[in-house]
Amino acid sequence: MNPDFCYETARLGDVLCTGIVDVSEADIARFRSLMGYGDSTSEEVAPPSMGLTYGLKLGWEHAIFPPGVVRMGDDDEFGKPARAGDQLTTSFRIIEKFERKERRFLRYEMRTVNQKNEMVCAIVFVGLMPSNTKAQIS
Amino acid sequence: MKTSLPPLAPGQALPECRITITQALIDHYAEVSGDFNPIHVDPDAGRDSDFGGTIAHGCIPLEPVFQCLLRWSGADRLPAQTRLRFRYRSPSRPGDTIRAEMRLIAEPQQKLDGLMRFSFACLRQDDQVVIDGECDFPV
Numbered sequence: 001m002n003p004d005f006c007y008e009t010a011r012l013g014d015v016l017c018t019g020i021v022d023v024s025e026a027d028i029a030r031f032r033s034l035m036g037y038g039d040s041t042s043e044e045v046a047p048p049s050m051g052l053t054y055g056l057k058l059g060w061e062h063a064i065f066p067p068g069v070v071r072m073g074d075d076d077e078f079g080k081p082a083r084a085g086d087q088l089t090t091s092f093r094i095i096e097k098f099e100r101k102e103r104r105f106l107r108y109e110m111r112t113v114n115q116k117n118e119m120v121c122a123i124v125f126v127g128l129m130p131s132n133t134k135a136q137i138s
Numbered sequence: 139m140k141t142s143l144p145p146l147a148p149g150q151a152l153p154e155c156r157i158t159i160t161q162a163l164i165d166h167y168a169e170v171s172g173d174f175n176p177i178h179v180d181p182d183a184g185r186d187s188d189f190g191g192t193i194a195h196g197c198i199p200l201e202p203v204f205q206c207l208l209r210w211s212g213a214d215r216l217p218a219q220t221r222l223r224f225r226y227r228s229p230s231r232p233g234d235t236i237r238a239e240m241r242l243i244a245e246p247q248q249k250l251d252g253l254m255r256f257s258f259a260c261l262r263q264d265d266q267v268v269i270d271g272e273c274d275f276p277v
Contacts, residue, residue, distance in 0.1 A: 034166050035201050036157055045214045048204050053197055057172035067175075071196055073225035073271070081215035 002063045007104045007129045010094045017062035018091040021054050025084040046082035051121045054082075055090040055112045064092055064108075068130025072105070079119035087115040095124070104129040143211055143254075143277060152210045152240040152256070155202035159194050161232045167195050193229035199260045199268045200224070202238035206258075207275065210240075217276045224258075224271025235263045240273070252276055 002016060029043050031050045059065055082088055089112065096107035110123040146152075157163075161181075168174050173195055176183035184192035207216060230236055240258040253274045260269040 031170060034163065034170065035198075035205075037205065047208075048216050048220075049197055049201055053167075053171045056197075057170070060172040060174075071226060074222065076222045078216045078220045079218050 005064050006066050007097065007106060010097060010106055012094055012097065014093065016064045016092040016094065017058060018089065019058040019061070020087060020089050021058075023054075023082050023084060023086045023088060028084055044084045048078050048081065048121070051078075051082045051088065051112050052076065052123060054088060055110045055121065055123065058090045059092055059108075059110065062092075065127065066130060070128040072126045072128055074123055074125040077122045079121065080114060082114065082120050088112050088120060146242045146254070148242050148245055150242055152206045154237050154239060155205040155209060156235055156237045157198065157202050158235045159198060159230055159232055161192060163198065164192060164194050164232065167198055171195060171197070189229055189231070191231055193231055194234075196226055199230040199236040202236060202260060203240065203258055203273070206238045206240045207273070219276050221274040222271060224269050226269055227267045230262060230268050236260050236268060
């Protein structure tokens with residue numbers, strides 16, 4: 001956990017957290033149903049957004065998104081799709097801190113690999129940090 | 139995975155995909171994603187916020203983009219090294235139906251080495267842009 005994580009404490013390049021999740025056929029079926037996938041795709045292969053979602057979950061669990069942070073946009077790359085039976089390892093780093101017009105931003109990098117160390121998804125996104133707020137906006 | 143893609147000319151759009159946002163969808167997505175931020179799941183907190191109500195997690199209105207690409211390509215996965223670059227422009231809320239519009243802007247032989255480049259926008263039912271960006275799709 002990172003209870004004190006914020007713009008000031010964020011250090012470039014440090015791994016903020018790493019976590020492992022197992023993907024089951026039931027997980028995939030649940031996610032496909034939730035997101036409205038039809039019958040045309042396999043239930044053994046996870047939709048691309050599922051790897052993204054599972055990775056972000058780790059970030060929430062480790063409190064690396066300060067309350068009030070606003071996600072501005074992404075640069076996402078997709079690799080090997082996650083499949084039922086895969087074990088996914090995700091890690092987060094901060095790769096840039098910058099200020100513009102008195103606003104502070106962190107650029108996060110999230111990388112998820114499977115048990116063969118093949119890249120599933122690599123996501124870079126910018127978060128606008130809250131100033132001195134306890135607002136609850138993500 | 140299919141090896142041949144349906145023909146597409148520059149400027150041509152992919153078949154449209156949509157997602158209808160409900161509070162139940164947002165609540166279930168919160169469980170899957172672990173993001174229980176009150177702005178998403180607490181109607182009282184949403185009412186007290188600048189948004190005037192709950193808003194969807196960003197990945198929900200993005201979903202039709204993935205489904206457009208999969209439906210068009212006839213595959214169950216994106217090709218390796220598919221890239222998306224996008225910005226969130228405005229929130230989406232329960233009751234919104236978000237559609238993704240994707241258009242080919244460059245064929246591989248024109249400018250890009252082995253890539254088809256699409257522009258895309260995720261729009262609400264009132265045509266307000268929620269997300270816009272580009273996708274590089276390897277071929």
